[in-house]
Amino acid sequence: MIYLFISLVLTFSYKLVEVAIGLTPYRSISKYTILLWALIIGLLIPLFNNNYIYNMPLHYENAISIFSLLIVINVIAARFSGYNPIGKYNIINFAITYPVVEEIIFRGLILPNIEPLFGSNTLLEVLYMPVTIPVIITAILFAICHLQYYKLSAQSMRFMILAFLGGILLGAITVMTKSILLSLILHIVFNSFSILFSKKIIKI
Template identity: 65%
Template sequence: MYLMLFIFLLLTFSYKLVEILIRKTLLKRMEKYTVLVWAIIIIISVPLFNDEYIFKAPIHYEKALPIFGVLILVYIVSARFSGYNPKGKFNITNFIITYPIIEEIIFRGLILPNLKQFFVSSEIIQVFSMSVTTPVITSAILFAICHLQYYKLSAQSIRFIIIAFLGGILLGAMTEMTQSILFALILHIVFNLFSVIFAMRMSKE
């Protein structure tokens, strides 16, 4: 039990651990590519877990699709107020593609299903007709906390943490409903994509 909880914490702060490792070794010249090294390490680690939602096709998709459609709109509107504004093609590409893929693998693909070993998956509340359980809330908390490794603590980073927590609940509930990260991954990419689009529009005004 304690080993698995320790692994969850390692996964939560895995980006920062990789960043420190690169800075403290002869790999320092690769610091720009920390996110890609992190992505490779996480993907290689996936087979070490027995329970995962990564490579599974969605179930209950008939019920999930209408909710997914509503959440697409919610995420697009919410992105307008996210405050995210990555700079440069490399960072923008990673923000839209790499981070969503790896974060969904970690928090909804690996941590969420394995949290069921420690918590009863009984419904606490419903959001958009989706059950929010203790594993969903716990994974959302870890997802929110993980954003501290990307940004220094500030009013803006606290805002990012709150957004990540609320988004994590919706993404987790969708993943638990479908037993797959597919819909959550698309939602995550849509949110990040439109955050960039809105940030670019605002910078031109």
């Protein structure tokens, strides 16, 4: 049960850091919340013996064709995502920092640590990738975590739905390869193309 509690803490860790900064005399550094959050998560990694962060992908030969298809799906989904970060600082963080930290948290740390609790039996396959109970749980947590960044609204609900669906695919390819490398690349591609479409740099 301790890992379920830790999973919830990690899910809302961005908000916890944000609130903590607000309680200090250094509120002026709130714009750097994401960087402090990233640093804290990085420092926590060694505390987790079971993780998929540093593994190189297994079953690479089977995964690469699925990965290529997911790249295409990502680009198409990004066209309709609605994400539109403003300013260079936010754009860079949206394209790189958020994907890195979120993949470390959800697919790198939470997923492998709740697998012993819920098992790794395949409930169904999506694009020949295994969807397990831990994959579904991490996808739900990944969707919920987006409420840290946006107020509850019709738009944020769309973001959460996209995050859940994306979380299923990212979790499944992580389980398949026992590594977050491919899911991290996919996440960065999705966020980066969301920016390119929102700024009308590319059009389809």
